[in-house]
Amino acid sequence: MLVIFKHLDLISQAHLLQIPIFRRQFSPAPATATKNSVSYKVQFAGNERLKLQPKIFLCINMSLFQQWAFIVKEALDKSFLVAKFFCAVHVTNTYVCSTAMVQGPSMLPTFNLTNEIVLLERISTRNGKAGTGDVVILRSPENPRKFVTKRIIGMEGDNITYLVDPKNSDRTETRIVPKGHVWVQGDNIYNSYDSRNFGPVPYGLLQGKVFWRIWPAGVFGSIGKRPETVDPALKVLEQSNHQS
Amino acid sequence: MRGASFIWTVCKSSFTFGLIGLTVSDRVASVVHVRGLSMSPTFNPPNNTSFGLFTDDHVLVEKRCLMDYKFSHGDVVVFCSPRNYKEKQIKRITGLPGDWINVPFSYDAVKIPEGHCWVEGDNPTDSLDSRSFGPIPLGLIRGRVTHILWPPQRVQKIDKKLPRSGLTF
Numbered sequence: 475m476l477v478i479f480k481h482l483d484l485i486s487q488a489h490l491l492q493i494p495i496f497r498r499q500f501s502p503a504p505a506t507a508t509k510n511s512v513s514y515k516v517q518f519a520g521n522e523r524l525k526l527q528p529k530i531f532l533c534i535n536m537s538l539f540q541q542w543a544f545i546v547k548e549a550l551d552k553s554f555l556v557a558k559f560f561c562a563v564h565v566t567n568t569y570v571c572s573t574a575m576v577q578g579p580s581m582l583p584t585f586n587l588t589n590e591i592v593l594l595e596r597i598s599t600r601n602g603k604a605g606t607g608d609v610v611i612l613r614s615p616e617n618p619r620k621f622v623t624k625r626i627i628g629m630e631g632d633n634i635t636y637l638v639d640p641k642n643s644d645r646t647e648t649r650i651v652p653k654g655h656v657w658v659q660g661d662n663i664y665n666s667y668d669s670r671n672f673g674p675v676p677y678g679l680l681q682g683k684v685f686w687r688i689w690p691a692g693v694f695g696s697i698g699k700r701p702e703t704v705d706p707a708l709k710v711l712e713q714s715n716h717q718s
Numbered sequence: 719m720r721g722a723s724f725i726w727t728v729c730k731s732s733f734t735f736g737l738i739g740l741t742v743s744d745r746v747a748s749v750v751h752v753r754g755l756s757m758s759p760t761f762n763p764p765n766n767t768s769f770g771l772f773t774d775d776h777v778l779v780e781k782r783c784l785m786d787y788k789f790s791h792g793d794v795v796v797f798c799s800p801r802n803y804k805e806k807q808i809k810r811i812t813g814l815p816g817d818w819i820n821v822p823f824s825y826d827a828v829k830i831p832e833g834h835c836w837v838e839g840d841n842p843t844d845s846l847d848s849r850s851f852g853p854i855p856l857g858l859i860r861g862r863v864t865h866i867l868w869p870p871q872r873v874q875k876i877d878k879k880l881p882r883s884g885l886t887f
Contacts, residue, residue: 558734561741568744602803613857616833618787654801678798678858 571595572682574611576623580660580667583701584609585623591689592697594682602677604656605629609684609697612658615675623684624658624668625700628715630677635711636670637663646711649674656680661700663708747780749867750796750806757808758841760794760876761866776868777808777876779861787856789814789835792878794863797837800854808863809837809847810879821849828853835859840879 566572577589585592594611598604606626614620628634634657635648641664651657655674660666669675687693742748752761752775761775779796789795789811799805813819813836819828830836834853839845848854866872 558737561737564741564744565737569740613855614833615855615857616831618833618855618857618859652801654799654803676798676800676803676855676858678800678803679855680803 569596569600571597573688574621574623574682574684576611576684579665580662581609581623581625582660582662582665584625584661584697585687586693589689590687590693592684593686593688594684596682598683599677599680604680604683606632607699610658611681611684612675612679613681615672615679621681622668624660624666626656627659627669628657630655632657632715634669635714637708637711638670640664640708654678743781745781747778747782747864748861749776750779750808750861750863751776752808754844756839756841756845756847757794757810758839758844760810760840760879761808773869775866775872777863778865778867780864781861783862784859787859789856789859789862790878794876795837795859796861796863797854797858798860800851800858806860807837807846809839809845811835812838813848813853819848819853833857 571593573591574594575589575591576585577587579587598608599610604610604626606629609623609625611621611623614622627636628651630651630653632651633648634651635646636659637643638645638647649657651674654677656677657669657674659668659670663670684697686696755762755764758764761777783789791811791814793811794808795811796806796808799807813830815830815832815834817830817836819830819836820826821828828836830853833856835856836848836853838847838849863876865876866874
């Protein structure tokens with residue numbers, strides 16, 4: 475109401491006032507216009523059609539309670555809109571796709587050391603479609619507040635042969651991934667804390683599959699396959715995993 | 719024309735309520751239907767002979783605890799089964815990281831690793847729990863059960879029952 479009082483002298487330009495609460499109530503063009511006055515048809519919350527004319531305070535017709543009720547109703551409408559927006563964001567983030575920031579050395583040839591922003595989709599992990607070779611984000615089994623990015627190496631029932639300590643020795647171990655679990659490993663096996671340390675992880679910990687890189691702009695694009703290793707011994711290992 | 723606009727309005731409002739409902743059930747609390755006898759004295763007591771949607775217990779699961787994953791002994795939690803991620807189970811936490819658990823029916827003691835917990839059903843004879851699949855990661859937990867809601871005569875708060883045995887420090 476105050477807004478109208480303040481601008482009553484400018485009321486001839488009232489249809490230009492970009493005040494969100496009132497924009498809806500003003501009809502787009504003046505209803506009648508004479509030389510000295512412009513009148514608008516205004517619909518107030520009380521559903522009474524009023525004529526708003528310069529120098530006539532029609533708002534006085536509304537009691538203080540009506541004015542407050544009007545303002546409160548508008549505020550509630552707006553906050554409901556904001557709540558709806560946040561709900562939509564939450565549902566998109568948890569059920570369709572969301573963004574994540576990855577950093578650290580464990581996925582080195584695929585993701586750089588510095589922060590990169592990626593898109594992850596949550597439909598395939600929800601339906602059990604994420605399979606061998608996909609890059610996934612999962613809750614760390616050792617600290618539920620932390621997320622890690624790894625690549626799925628084997629699904630349930632696979633025989634996984636891996637180097638226990640690739641920096642120092644060639645010792646390999648073979649394990650069978652139990653039911654409902656996956657085997658995850660970083661692409662940079664020399665500096666990665668993954669299933670070789672904490673064992674196979676339950677499928678329920680997977681949060682989403684990384685499928686697109688959006689930042690920095692230079693690397694915009696999809697996530698490729700696992701880069702080929704140069705180490706011949708490793709290559710043999712990977713092929714044996716692949717066949718099993 | 720009027721019918722079309724009516725259908726449109728109904729669609730729009732049901733979509734909105736779906737969004738809000740999903741958000742609330744993900745972030746605040748939801749209602750879950752308990753099946754099976756694995757938590758028997760607490761949920762679905764054995765004197766209840768017929769099973770079905772209306773006689774089984776319905777419980778309130780709060781999700782606020784998922785903000786920080788802080789749980790204590792005796793909490794009843796809902797979690798994804800580690801064997802099948804589509805299946806949800808309700809069990810009681812009897813061991814937290816660092817505890818030693820005496821595995822029943824054997825002489826082993828297991829130390830629970832960092833970020834894991836030991837879950838057991840209240841009905842040891844009819845329960846598939848950590849005694850068969852070992853400690854589970856805390857990240858699998860999907861909420862904490864606080865109240866029984868449905869059979870009207872059994873509406874009550876769930877108390878943190880101390881585990882019967884198996885807990886040694």
